[in-house]
Amino acid sequence: MKNLRKWMTALTLVALFVGSFSFAGAAQAAGSGEQLIIINKKTNQLAFFDNGKLNSTFPVATGKTKDLTPEGKFKIVNKIKNRPYYKDNIPGGDPRNPLGDRWMGLEVGSTYGTTYAIHGNNNENSIGKYVSAGCIRMHMDDIHWLFDQVNKGTYAVITSSSLSFEQIAANNGYALNGDGKFTGSVFVNGKLKTMDDEIMSIDSRLYMPLREGFEMLGGTVNWNAKTMTVSAAVGGKTIVHKAKAKTAKVNGKSVNMTASRFVGNKLYIPLRDVSKLSGYTVKWYGEENVVSLIAPTK
Template identity: 55%
Template sequence: MKKAIFLMVLALVFLTPQLSVHADGPDQMIIINKVNNQLYYFDDGTLIRQFPVATGKEDTPTPEGAFTLANKIKNRPWYKENIPGGAANNPLGKRWLGLKVGHNRGHMYGIHGNIRESSIGKYVTNGCIRMHNNDVYWLFNQVAVGTPVIVTRFQGNVEEFAARSGYHVMTWDGEMVDEFQIGRVETLRPMKLYSYNEKGEPIAMQWVPANTRYQVYATDGKGTYTVGSNKYLLYTTPNDTKYELVPSYIKR
């Protein structure tokens, strides 16, 4: 399902510079948060995976802004030290995802592998984004050239951040939001789940443990929730459950 990615000004609540993403790329997005050195990969409106990364040192920072993935290269040589691509001592590892930053078309800054796994999570690079080798192999096989890439700093929920950046997000903490879902409820203690009999009357079906989460399709405001694709009921009190409305960033 193709969704347009529109140019927007990010909300000031995130305290980030003005960023935007391109409308002509694939329905994917990468967000790199330098606050916690995490990379987030979205596809088809869904937060698919999250990875730890290493980013630039104070004197060679990773550039921040809205970029695009310009190229994908296997076993790229490290030209600075004339190290062949694929060599065991090549600091780029065996996968390179080049970023179009300004006039540079994907050969100066990139997302790549490493030869020092212990560096991941730290601020140690010359400006590139470094990943665990297994992680960058996976990402290399998934992401398409032309994908928008945002490198920035923010606090809070990455799905909301992506939505405020113009990406059509359809997940809430990694879970797809159903078309008719109005919220979610989490049990705080073991409790009974009810179903309907042939007369349309609720009957106890099974016990569910604490910390079970359900999509909610209707509620009477007094602690009764219709859950499980409109098939089941939870009868609760405020101390039994935690209820949340679908976030406003979800557009249906």
């Protein structure tokens, strides 16, 4: 009977490990197969991601003023060839049509893809400039190619940023090849834990969701949206950290760390810096694909 119990316990542990690998792996595969478009108004460049990789970049034209081209994450809800320019009653496909002959409509507010779009042009010299009424213009050859590649329902992120396209993609929850959800197991003081917001592998580093991670360690977390600052208490330490900063205050003393980053709207910190901030011992067992966090001794 004792041997049977030992065997059943071992089988349960194996099932837990296999389950954590297979389900997280499936989620990563699904995420890496998605497409994403990013338009950076700061550089007037458009990036197209496919299957977890940056596929192509193109010059674009955006709004005459900063507010004309809206910023945010918008779904492509229609794809239209030869859309008429209704304002001046110019037929679709007409060389005078400022929309060109390809239109990928964005769901901005309740516009249903009829107001803002990624489209062609009737003036190739305008590309790269701030000249539009709000839409994103592309060279005709570029929009023809992109139109055929992009699936309806793909999201377009419009921003004005100094970050790389890869960083912007990761910050919006896009799983790049080599990045994605951690496919192993997490133990805290020897107990297996599950997380709603998984640990992520980004740029060959493991990142932990700050709020859920610290709360999992028995801590409390407060977020000041106005100052973009986290105040936390965990492991007998008080922590103050400004989002994306490379330092934190631990019990009033400055501690260097790798900058935190947003994945979607959640703030993540490098797992290896959890030890510096909280006092917990962080161990990584590569062969078993296991992360272990041990509370500091009192």
